[in-house]
Amino acid sequence: MYYWLKQQTSNVLLEPYIREINQRPDILMYLNKRKIVIEFQCATTSVSEIRTRTISYQSLGIKPIWIMGAMFFKRIGPNYIKISPFILQFIHQFHSTFPPSLYFYCPKSKQVVVANDILICTPQKAIAKLHFFKINQVSFSALFKLSTLKDVEKRLLWKREKKRFRMKPRGRAYGKEREWLQWLYLRKTHIETLPSIVYLPVQSQHKMITPLWNWQSRIYVDILAPLHVGEVFSVQSCEFLLQNHQRMTKHHPLIESSRHPIHEYLQWLVYFNYLMKVSRHHYKILKIIKSYHNIEHALAGDQLLLADRADRTGKPIWIEEKSW
Known part of the structure; x- marks a missing residue:
C-alpha cells in the first residue's frame, strides 16, 4: 500500500511518529495540500481505542482513513454485507452528500474492496454498492468517486x-x-x-x-x-x-x-x-x-x-x- 501511494505522490511517510498526540500511523501522506493518515486495521481492537485515535488525528487537522483487513469483509449477497458494532466504527462519510462507505484491503491478493452507499437493514446486515479493484489498477482518489446504487x-x-x-x-x-x-x-x-x-x-x-x-x-x-x-x-x-x-x-x-x-x-x-x-x-x-x-x-x-x-x-x- 505504501509503494502504491508513493507512485501517486512523493510526499508519503511510512509509520512516522506524531509527537503532539503520541501516535504512529501506518502511513502519513500529503495530498492536495491536505494531511491524510492511512490506518490499516487487520486485528480486532476496542471501539474506544479506534475512536480515540480518530479524534486525536482530527484535532490536528489530519484526515484519518481507516482501511480494514479482508478478514472483516463478509459478503452475504450481491448487495449485502455483514456488519457489527466494530465494523460500523469504520464507516466514512466525508460530508453530508458523500455516501457512507467502508474500505477493505487484502495484502495477499492486493485487492481493494469499497462498500459504499451503505444502508443498515439489521444489526448484522447492510445493503451496499460493492466495488472490487486490483490496487495497481486504481488511483487513491478514485476510491472516493465511485458510483452509488440507483434509485430503482x-x-x-x-x-x-x-x-x-x-x-x-x-x-x-x-x-x-x-x-x-x-x-x-x-x-x-x-x-x-x-x-x-x-x-x-x-x-x-x-x-x-x-x-x-x-x-x-x-x-x-x-x-x-x-x-x-x-x-x-x-x-x-x-x-x-x-x-x-x-x-x-x-x-x-x-x-x-x-x-x-x-x-x-x-x-x-x-x-x-x-x-x-x-x-x-x-x-x-x-x-x-x-x-x-x-x-x-x-x-x-x-x-x-x-x-x-x-x-x-x-x-x-x-x-x-x-x-x-
Whole structure:
C-alpha cells in the first residue's frame, strides 16, 4: 500500500511518529495540500481505542482513513454485507452528500474492496454498492468517486427487506428484541399488523441503538396513532420518546454529517403525504396511518408504498437531499 501511494505522490511517510498526540500511523501522506493518515486495521481492537485515535488525528487537522483487513469483509449477497458494532466504527462519510462507505484491503491478493452507499437493514446486515479493484489498477482518489446504487435498485432491495421482515419466522426472542415484542403485545399490536411506514430506511441509522423497526414502531404507536387529522406534534416529542434509543454523535467521528434518523424518518412520511412540516420542529397529520388486519394486506401495502410514487408519476422513490 505504501509503494502504491508513493507512485501517486512523493510526499508519503511510512509509520512516522506524531509527537503532539503520541501516535504512529501506518502511513502519513500529503495530498492536495491536505494531511491524510492511512490506518490499516487487520486485528480486532476496542471501539474506544479506534475512536480515540480518530479524534486525536482530527484535532490536528489530519484526515484519518481507516482501511480494514479482508478478514472483516463478509459478503452475504450481491448487495449485502455483514456488519457489527466494530465494523460500523469504520464507516466514512466525508460530508453530508458523500455516501457512507467502508474500505477493505487484502495484502495477499492486493485487492481493494469499497462498500459504499451503505444502508443498515439489521444489526448484522447492510445493503451496499460493492466495488472490487486490483490496487495497481486504481488511483487513491478514485476510491472516493465511485458510483452509488440507483434509485430503482434501492427500491427493489428494500421491498425484499420489508417482505423478509413480515415473513421471518419468529422463534424464541432474547434481549431487546424480546422486550420490543412484549411492548407490541401490551399495546395489542403485532408485526403482521404494523403499517407500512414502519421499517423504512434511513442513512443515519448508525446513530440508533435499536433496529429500524423498533424505534419507528414506537413513533407510530405512541405519537402518530393517537392523533387525528389536522393535529400537530413536535420533533422534540419523538426525541424524548426515543432518548434511550440514540447514540451520542461522538460515537462515530468518521461520519461528518448532521443527518438525524428521526428527521429522516419524518421526511419519509412527508414524502408519502402522511405529514406536512408546519415549522422547523413541528409536523401536522394529513391523513390517518392505518394498521393492517392480516399479513396478506400488510404485504400488499408494503409493496404499494414503495412503488406508488415511482410507478405512477415516474419520479424516484428515494428521498435525496432533504432527508438523505
